[in-house]
Amino acid sequence: MARRIKAASVERFLIDRGHEFSEFEAGDWDPGFRVAQAGPRRVHVFWDGPGEADQLDAITTELRAEGYHVVATRQPRGGRRRLEVTRP
Numbered sequence: 412m413a414r415r416i417k418a419a420s421v422e423r424f425l426i427d428r429g430h431e432f433s434e435f436e437a438g439d440w441d442p443g444f445r446v447a448q449a450g451p452r453r454v455h456v457f458w459d460g461p462g463e464a465d466q467l468d469a470i471t472t473e474l475r476a477e478g479y480h481v482v483a484t485r486q487p488r489g490g491r492r493r494l495e496v497t498r499p
Contacts, residue, residue: 413452413497421454422446433459456494
């Protein structure tokens with residue numbers, strides 16, 4: 412069973428690696444990543460902006476190197492790409 416994980420710890424890890432955090436301004440998202448708590452044992456990571464697939468691949472590599480378990484998924488009904496991140 413996966414261990415508990417906090418979105419804030421994944422966010423801090425990615426910021427420390429030089430990734431920019433996306434923010435909602437003037438009715439649109441700035442390019443960068445966002446994280447969302449998906450339960451006590453899962454965090455979702457999204458990329459806003461161009462190069463979504465490439466950016467999520469790069470983030471996947473970094474998170475896995477740090478010991479996180481990462482699975483690329485999509486939101487229901489063909490929605491946005493996202494990463495499901497857990498701690499084994």
